[in-house]
Amino acid sequence: MSAVAIVAAPPRVSEATTEPAWVRRVLIAVALAFLALFLFVPLVAVFAEALKKGVAVYLAAIVEPDALAAIRLTIVAAAISVPLNCVFGVAAAWAIAKFDFRGKNLLLTLIDLPFSVSPVIAGLIFVLVFGLQGWFGEWLRDHDLKIIFALPGIVIATIFITFPFVARELIPLMQAQGIEQEEAARVLGASGWQIFRRVTLPNVRWALLYGVILCNARAMGEFGAVSVVSGHIRGQTNTMPLHIEILYNEYQFAAAFAVASLLAGLALLTLVLKIVVERRVAAQAGGATR
Amino acid sequence: MSIEVRHLHKRFGETVVCDDLSLDIPAGQLVALLGPSGSGKTTLLRMIAGLEVPDSGTVLFHGEDATDADVRERRVGFVFQHYALFGHMTIFENVAFGLRVRPKTVRPDEAEIRARVARLLAMVQLDYLAERYPHQLSGGQRQRIALARALAVEPKILLLDEPFGALDARVRRELRRWLRRLHDEMHVTSVFVTHDQEEAMEVADRIVVMNHGRIEQDGAPDEVYDHPASPFVLQFLGDANLFRGTLAAGGDGDAGTAYVRPHELQVTAHAEPGSVPVVFAQALTVGPNTRLEFRRGDGDGYVDVEMPRAEWLALRDRLGLVRGAQAHLVPRNVTRFANEDVDPAAMI
Numbered sequence: 001m002s003a004v005a006i007v008a009a010p011p012r013v014s015e016a017t018t019e020p021a022w023v024r025r026v027l028i029a030v031a032l033a034f035l036a037l038f039l040f041v042p043l044v045a046v047f048a049e050a051l052k053k054g055v056a057v058y059l060a061a062i063v064e065p066d067a068l069a070a071i072r073l074t075i076v077a078a079a080i081s082v083p084l085n086c087v088f089g090v091a092a093a094w095a096i097a098k099f100d101f102r103g104k105n106l107l108l109t110l111i112d113l114p115f116s117v118s119p120v121i122a123g124l125i126f127v128l129v130f131g132l133q134g135w136f137g138e139w140l141r142d143h144d145l146k147i148i149f150a151l152p153g154i155v156i157a158t159i160f161i162t163f164p165f166v167a168r169e170l171i172p173l174m175q176a177q178g179i180e181q182e183e184a185a186r187v188l189g190a191s192g193w194q195i196f197r198r199v200t201l202p203n204v205r206w207a208l209l210y211g212v213i214l215c216n217a218r219a220m221g222e223f224g225a226v227s228v229v230s231g232h233i234r235g236q237t238n239t240m241p242l243h244i245e246i247l248y249n250e251y252q253f254a255a256a257f258a259v260a261s262l263l264a265g266l267a268l269l270t271l272v273l274k275i276v277v278e279r280r281v282a283a284q285a286g287g288a289t290r
Numbered sequence: 291m292s293i294e295v296r297h298l299h300k301r302f303g304e305t306v307v308c309d310d311l312s313l314d315i316p317a318g319q320l321v322a323l324l325g326p327s328g329s330g331k332t333t334l335l336r337m338i339a340g341l342e343v344p345d346s347g348t349v350l351f352h353g354e355d356a357t358d359a360d361v362r363e364r365r366v367g368f369v370f371q372h373y374a375l376f377g378h379m380t381i382f383e384n385v386a387f388g389l390r391v392r393p394k395t396v397r398p399d400e401a402e403i404r405a406r407v408a409r410l411l412a413m414v415q416l417d418y419l420a421e422r423y424p425h426q427l428s429g430g431q432r433q434r435i436a437l438a439r440a441l442a443v444e445p446k447i448l449l450l451d452e453p454f455g456a457l458d459a460r461v462r463r464e465l466r467r468w469l470r471r472l473h474d475e476m477h478v479t480s481v482f483v484t485h486d487q488e489e490a491m492e493v494a495d496r497i498v499v500m501n502h503g504r505i506e507q508d509g510a511p512d513e514v515y516d517h518p519a520s521p522f523v524l525q526f527l528g529d530a531n532l533f534r535g536t537l538a539a540g541g542d543g544d545a546g547t548a549y550v551r552p553h554e555l556q557v558t559a560h561a562e563p564g565s566v567p568v569v570f571a572q573a574l575t576v577g578p579n580t581r582l583e584f585r586r587g588d589g590d591g592y593v594d595v596e597m598p599r600a601e602w603l604a605l606r607d608r609l610g611l612v613r614g615a616q617a618h619l620v621p622r623n624v625t626r627f628a629n630e631d632v633d634p635a636a637m638i
């Protein structure tokens with residue numbers, strides 16, 4: 001993101017305020033070399049490895065039933081957790097930015113918790129709570145409810161991991177916008193729902209979309225927490241990242257990289273969307289402060 | 291619709307923002323709440339609007355208790371200092387907002403909404419901007435749109451919070467006159483908050499001067515200016531020179547503080563009864579007037595004198611006023627306050 005900004009705005013500074021030319025060149029070279037080595041080469045490698053044995057093998061790896069099941073599960077888990085986190089994120093951001101209440105700072109800290117906790121620990125927490133030996137284990141078994149090693153567990157773990165994305169994106173923007181427009185709407189006779197739908201939501205729509213894109217990318221790519229709660233049942237509880245790992249461990253490199261290329265393609269798509277939306281967010285922020 | 295405020299109290303944490311405020315505003319009046327920042331004027335306005343809930347006391351609209359009425363039921367128009375226009379809506383939709391959010395049963399049909407918004411935009415002389423967005427407008431235009439939006443719901447009361455505070459001086463003066471004319475045409479009861487005494491004097495029928503959450507004085511602009519009820523009001527409504535105990539003008543040996551406005555001092559060459567000896571320091575021309583600075587003969591600070599420029603030029607030639615020249619000041623009008631215990635320095 002910052003690389004784009006630097007390219008877009010060539011610095012026009014005088015000799016007195018800038019570093020010598022060789023310093024600049026070395027810094028730029030180091031940065032580019034790093035990017036090439038750690039980002040570009042692996043990305044190319046993924047697609048190269050995936051297509052090494054030909055397109056037929058590539059397609060076969062993707063349409064294989066277990067792979068299709070993994071793709072389906074990943075999409076279903078994201079399709080459930082992203083909209084839910086969208087609702088949670090908007091609600092949390094609205095509460096924090098527009099109202100004053102006790103424990104606001106605590107709530108802010110809690111929103112960041114998933115970022116600071118290792119995903120594996122997050123997964124273990126849910127096993128501890130909902131697993132057979134866990135707090136609700138017996139009750140769940142008695143009522144024939146399966147959470148751990150099933151879709152609900154995967155969704156819960158994904159929601160936990162991706163919770164901060166939407167809220168974190170919205171809170172600073174909503175705080176900067178203040179509550180004047182909401183007050184104006186209220187005086188003009190709008191109900192709470194009308195204020196939210198007609199004033200608050202349109203004011204943050206691009207930031208919200210940006211948060212959703214990041215949330216979705218992480219939801220589909222999440223490995224650690226999902227790995228702990230899924231149980232790795234082939235064709236049933238394997239998401240794409242888990243499926244890739246299994247294939248790789250079984251030395252099916254072409255197949256592993258084929259599925260990985262799908263995830264990588266998704267990441268690239270996310271990147272493009274992110275840039276487009278980012279521009280709109282910047283334009284909106286500019287319009288709001290002008 | 292008349293507004294009555296009875297014994298309003300409000301505190302934010304430890305700070306008392308409104309301390310037992312009572313105020314009667316008859317229908318159709320245009321009232322200015324004037325005071326420095328932190329005097330509680332905006333909080334009072336917001337409590338009248340229902341955007342803030344008083345700790346105790348009542349607000350009555352047309353004799354009916356509205357203290358617990360929801361903002362939406364109060365039928366007030368509110369204009370914010372920073373306009374608070376909806377940035378993602380066109381100017382037309384901004385003005386139409388109050389009509390569109392009405393419940394279906396009382397919502398005018400689309401044609402009626404269009405006609406009403408067009409009428410309001412014509413009234414604020416900005417009908418050609420209907421399809422623009424707020425960020426494409428100048429500050430003065432935005433504030434006029436904000437006013438049109440507030441008036442769209444046909445409020446019984448119009449409340450304006452520092453409506454011209456964010457505008458530059460020239461646009462401010464234009465909008466002040468415009469607001470005055472608008473009020474004369476519509477006669478909707480209006481209250482506006484300002485910290486600018488000139489603005490209050492120019493626009494309002496009546497000025498309520500506030501300080502530290504209390505009402506210092508309440509009256510017509512001339513009355514408040516000519517007969518200030520307290521040193522605070524006197525100083526807030528214009529410049530004043532302070533004479534502590536030294537001014538014998540009254541001849542009654544009063545040792546209190548005397549206040550004289552800069553334009554109420556006459557410069558003479560020789561001492562007269564009640565005059566103060568001074569030394570000329572400098573002259574500054576501010577618009578049509580010249581401001582003269584004199585150092586007090588007793589060394590106790592400076593005295594400002596203001597007079598029309600032509601008068602100053604004649605005086606300079608007649609008295610030969612150059613830097614360091616001796617002169618005497620005769621006050622034409624002195625204001626004193628009984629039992630004054632307020633420290634004037636604390637009011638600046």
